[in-house]
Amino acid sequence: MLLNQQLVQQFVTHAITFGDYEQEDCIYIQNQLLRILNASGIDTDSEAQLSEDATANTIAQYWIKQAVDEHCLEDALYKKENVEAQILDLITPRPSVMNRHFAEAYKKSPEAATNYFYEMAKRNHYVKEDAIAHNINYEVETEYGDIEITINLSKPEKDAKQIAKAKAEPAKHYPKCALCVENEGYEGSVTQAARTNHRIIHLKLDGQMWGFQYSPYAYFPEHSIVLSEQHVPMAINKQTFINLLDFIEQFPHYFIGSNADIPLVGGSILSHNHYQAGKHTFPMDNAAEIERFNMDGFSTVTASTLHWPMSVIRLKSENRVDLINAATHVMDTWNQYSDEAIDIRAFSNDGERHHTITPIARYRQKQYELDIVLRDNQTSEAFPDGIFHPHADVQHIKKENIGLIEVMGTAILPGRLKEEIRQVKTYLLGDKSLDLGIHQQWAEHMKQTYDINQQNVDDIVGKEVGYKFKRVLEDAGVFKNTDSGRQAFKRFIKQL
Numbered sequence: 001m002l003l004n005q006q007l008v009q010q011f012v013t014h015a016i017t018f019g020d021y022e023q024e025d026c027i028y029i030q031n032q033l034l035r036i037l038n039a040s041g042i043d044t045d046s047e048a049q050l051s052e053d054a055t056a057n058t059i060a061q062y063w064i065k066q067a068v069d070e071h072c073l074e075d076a077l078y079k080k081e082n083v084e085a086q087i088l089d090l091i092t093p094r095p096s097v098m099n100r101h102f103a104e105a106y107k108k109s110p111e112a113a114t115n116y117f118y119e120m121a122k123r124n125h126y127v128k129e130d131a132i133a134h135n136i137n138y139e140v141e142t143e144y145g146d147i148e149i150t151i152n153l154s155k156p157e158k159d160a161k162q163i164a165k166a167k168a169e170p171a172k173h174y175p176k177c178a179l180c181v182e183n184e185g186y187e188g189s190v191t192q193a194a195r196t197n198h199r200i201i202h203l204k205l206d207g208q209m210w211g212f213q214y215s216p217y218a219y220f221p222e223h224s225i226v227l228s229e230q231h232v233p234m235a236i237n238k239q240t241f242i243n244l245l246d247f248i249e250q251f252p253h254y255f256i257g258s259n260a261d262i263p264l265v266g267g268s269i270l271s272h273n274h275y276q277a278g279k280h281t282f283p284m285d286n287a288a289e290i291e292r293f294n295m296d297g298f299s300t301v302t303a304s305t306l307h308w309p310m311s312v313i314r315l316k317s318e319n320r321v322d323l324i325n326a327a328t329h330v331m332d333t334w335n336q337y338s339d340e341a342i343d344i345r346a347f348s349n350d351g352e353r354h355h356t357i358t359p360i361a362r363y364r365q366k367q368y369e370l371d372i373v374l375r376d377n378q379t380s381e382a383f384p385d386g387i388f389h390p391h392a393d394v395q396h397i398k399k400e401n402i403g404l405i406e407v408m409g410t411a412i413l414p415g416r417l418k419e420e421i422r423q424v425k426t427y428l429l430g431d432k433s434l435d436l437g438i439h440q441q442w443a444e445h446m447k448q449t450y451d452i453n454q455q456n457v458d459d460i461v462g463k464e465v466g467y468k469f470k471r472v473l474e475d476a477g478v479f480k481n482t483d484s485g486r487q488a489f490k491r492f493i494k495q496l
């Protein structure tokens with residue numbers, strides 16, 4: 001395989017403009033490209049193959065396709081991703097250089113620094129904007145305000161060959177997990193993501209070193225991950241509030257939150273302590289305050305409950321230390337709190353802990369805010385998947401854990417729903433031959449409730465998905481939005 005000379009020159013220009021290279025490096029870059037793509041030389045005869053303004057990623061994708069077509073590269077997703085990351089590493093500054101640029105931009109403003117980093121992560125295709133664009137996104141109006149629905153179609157499916165190969169592969173112990181800092185620049189393998197073009201910004205939170213990176217398959221603008229530089233398990237405690245507010249102090253234009261630290265109510269990775277941050281206003285941010293209350297000993301802190309399907313206490317203060325202490329008091333009280341009448345139990349008889357919180361921090365109207373979402377991960381005979389987890393009748397839409405992003409009112413729904421919902425619509429429009437399986441009951445309900453036709457079917461089904469998600473959140477709420485639930489919430493608040 002030969003690489004088109006014109007295209008190599010175009011790529012070299014990107015590497016010099018954005019990477020660590022200078023004009024004298026152009027032959028060196030050319031030879032790196034030949035090595036990465038398993039190519040044998042340069043084609044000096046043919047015309048340019050892409051337009052002059054082709055991005056580095058467009059050129060990389062062109063070469064990857066060429067390499068596959070000419071049998072220089074196996075047509076396996078992980079191999080192609082590996083080559084892509086290596087090519088685009090050439091247009092990415094070294095970690096030290098990038099951290100220096102970030103620090104320089106930060107002197108201008110925190111936004112300038114995150115803009116610099118985000119643009120770089122999009123340019124080198126670490127953040128996969130093109131894949132993210134495949135997601136289906138819309139909003140649904142509910143009594144809690146508009147909630148957001150995302151059907152996640154961005155992550156490419158692993159093919160059967162890769163799954164089989166990965167199974168045969170011996171377990172890897174380096175890096176310890178997908179979040180470890182050792183992923184920076186790591187080549188990847190059949191079981192590990194390609195990270196040659198991956199970069200991490202190093203931050204201090206309360207004197208400790210943390211890494212800051214963007215998420216390749218973002219669920220909202222500038223979706224980022226803040227991770228401990230140590231591979232230590234998730235833990236929600238006073239230090240969490242200190243760290244979250246320290247981050248907000250440094251990046252007041254971002255929110256930051258953490259998944260819970262026990263199974264069933266948290267995210268998918270409990271083994272490595274991390275937070276999620278970004279530049280987005282979530283539905284819960286706009287939730288109305290229901291009732292304000294005071295907490296003894298925290299006079300600078302305003303506390304309120306929110307009109308929201310999950311049980312949230314919002315704390316606000318200009319004083320960070322007071323806010324941290326008040327949040328710790330709420331969390332400690334909840335972690336010990338039981339109310340048998342409504343199935344809330346902090347511990348099982350064998351001493352297993354069931355309570356934790358999902359915390360979210362932001363800076364708004366010159367005040368720090370901490371939202372404390374109360375969580376309980378018990379299971380029971382009636383609810384084997386979780387008492388405060390999506391119940392069986394809504395699991396056809398969402399059966400996964402309700403993590404930080406969902407808590408805030410943004411549904412991340414599985415990609416399978418795209419095709420399944422299309423079938424539901426076909427059925428509703430009269431094709432009786434379809435067996436809808438897990439969606440059958442839901443479809444019958446819609447059929448009885450609405451007069452459905454070609455014009456309104458998209459709208460009705462879209463809204464009904466939103467209502468199901470609202471129910472998912474209500475299931476996850478510990479104090480229900482009923483008279484008895486609100487009374488129970490008041491009993492808890494009296495303890496504060």
Ligand SMILES: [Zn+2]
Nearest residue numbers: 177180231272
């Ligand atoms: Zn790790």
